[in-house]
Amino acid sequence: MFDGNPDFLAQIHRAWIFALVLGVLIVQFHEIPLASVTRAAHLVAKYSYGIYVSHVAVFWFAVSRLSHFPAGLRLVAGAVLSVLVPVALYHLVEHPCIRLGSRYAQHFRRP
Secondary structure, three states, rough: OOOEEEEEEEHHHHHHHHHHHHHHHHHHHHOOOOOOHHHHHHHHHHHHHHHHHHHHOOOOHHHHHHHOOOOOHHHOOOOOOOHHHHHHHHHHHHHHHHHHHHHHOOOOOOO
């Protein structure tokens, strides 16, 4: 815990200030009224687990495995795959498993 280290006290001080500023500012935020931003945020949220699971492999493939191709092609491949792979993972794995889990959970609901 605290061993008299002044850096520790400075870190605690910064954390308290950050928490205070965040608490004061958070009430200033509101939902963005633009439908396009809301739609984009919904899509990112929907496919976020697939993005999380696949992004390292996608960018490894685009950078390492395609290293003999021009940089522009690798960039396009990385961009396209970073969209297609999470969408495919959602529709082929995540969504069917969510439906299966929902059906399974129905057996444990009380009447």
